[in-house]
Amino acid sequence: MTLVRTRVAALMVFSGLLFVPAAAGETTGSSAIWSIPDIGALPDDDHGRQVRFGRKLIIATYAYIGPFVVDPTKRYAGNDLACANCHLKAGTKKFGLPIFGLYGDFPRYSARLGEEISIEDRINSCMTRSMNGRSLPNDAPEMQALVAYVKFLSSGVSPGEQLPGYGSGKMPDLDRAADPAHGKQVYARVCLACHNSDGSGIALRPEAMVLGYVVPPVWGNDSFNNGAGMARIITLANFIHFNMPPGAGYLNPVLSPAEAWDVAAYVESQARPQKSGLDRDYCSDLLDKPVDAPYGPYADRFTEEQHKYGPFGPIRAEIARLRAAKDKAPSGAK
Numbered sequence: 001m002t003l004v005r006t007r008v009a010a011l012m013v014f015s016g017l018l019f020v021p022a023a024a025g026e027t028t029g030s031s032a033i034w035s036i037p038d039i040g041a042l043p044d045d046d047h048g049r050q051v052r053f054g055r056k057l058i059i060a061t062y063a064y065i066g067p068f069v070v071d072p073t074k075r076y077a078g079n080d081l082a083c084a085n086c087h088l089k090a091g092t093k094k095f096g097l098p099i100f101g102l103y104g105d106f107p108r109y110s111a112r113l114g115e116e117i118s119i120e121d122r123i124n125s126c127m128t129r130s131m132n133g134r135s136l137p138n139d140a141p142e143m144q145a146l147v148a149y150v151k152f153l154s155s156g157v158s159p160g161e162q163l164p165g166y167g168s169g170k171m172p173d174l175d176r177a178a179d180p181a182h183g184k185q186v187y188a189r190v191c192l193a194c195h196n197s198d199g200s201g202i203a204l205r206p207e208a209m210v211l212g213y214v215v216p217p218v219w220g221n222d223s224f225n226n227g228a229g230m231a232r233i234i235t236l237a238n239f240i241h242f243n244m245p246p247g248a249g250y251l252n253p254v255l256s257p258a259e260a261w262d263v264a265a266y267v268e269s270q271a272r273p274q275k276s277g278l279d280r281d282y283c284s285d286l287l288d289k290p291v292d293a294p295y296g297p298y299a300d301r302f303t304e305e306q307h308k309y310g311p312f313g314p315i316r317a318e319i320a321r322l323r324a325a326k327d328k329a330p331s332g333a334k
């Protein structure tokens, strides 16, 4: 914990940006079950070193498997992001897309792929979408270290146990479409100083060949691709509401829900890498496709535009109707 926070604080000093310290409440939370196991207490043996390497991979992904690492066979990620740019505090922040306590959930069914997936498959979803790169082989030392870290973060959590704080939060839907034009104003006021007018963020020290970002890009060539979880507005708007600007937490959000929805719409309206083959996602049952998937095909007749920005109420109602009709149909019928 301290390590991450010190590093971020140091980066912010380096870039001359003002940084609001994280609220005390956000990591302590409501219950003892959100107690992060202490990585410092691990012995310096093979397992301890592997878990520590896993954590480094999360915090500084670009330095080990990024597109500019010296060994070309290790260039798995397609962008210079770090897992921890999204999985905040090295994957331990409530509603900051934690990867805490979920080891026992795998293998689990993936509606996107229509089959059971392993933890390695789930990590590779982020490799090919959020990191816009290619899959790590299951036996690569980097994959094994990532899995060891995820497993370590689940110490003491029994399989199937649901901890509060997963994902990026759950604001109520808006009853209108999210508005990129209003979002642009919010972006200019709250985000631009860090994430830049062209969404490209602030690179660490490219002139000294120091890889990675002080502030990661939110759109453009080096951002997550259109098949990523963050490319869905519900995920992004919640992430922003409960985590941005840094210092915000689920107990002390900075933006109003409407501001978060609209600024998310602005970010989603910008160009980013396009992943091929997305039409095959969820094809085993399109009714399971998230309402905010920004690419078709869909089970319903709503436009891609409405799936991208909402309003989602009418889409949810239509999906519920289609599902009820399907459940009533005699088995085997379509």
Ligand code: HEC
Pocket (backbone or CB within 6 Å): 058, 061, 081, 082, 083, 084, 085, 086, 087, 097, 098, 099, 102, 122, 123, 126, 127, 130, 131, 146, 150, 166, 167, 224, 228, 229, 230, 235
């Ligand atoms: C651009 C943001 C972003 C980056 C970078 C990113 N992820 Fe993710 N990750 C997400 C989102 C969003 C989800 C949840 C998707 C969803 O709603 O299903 C997720 C989900 C996951 C999950 C499953 C969590 C759960 O609750 O089931 C794991 C494990 C994971 N990511 C690991 C990684 C690893 C390892 C890396 C780096 C190699 C990485 N991610 C990089 C955004 C990101």
Ligand code: HEC
Pocket (backbone or CB within 6 Å): 008, 017, 018, 019, 084, 085, 086, 088, 089, 186, 187, 190, 191, 192, 193, 194, 195, 214, 215, 216, 217, 218, 224, 230, 236, 239, 240, 244, 245, 246, 255, 263, 264, 267
């Ligand atoms: C003080 C600088 C700062 C401000 C202001 C700020 N961010 Fe961020 N943002 C960051 C940093 C730093 C990260 C990486 C997370 C970390 O290191 O803790 C990040 C991560 C993100 C991410 C996930 C990673 C990625 O690259 O996609 C998104 C999305 C995001 N910010 C959107 C926003 C939006 C929208 C606003 C305005 C409402 C905003 N941020 C305001 C510094 C900032």
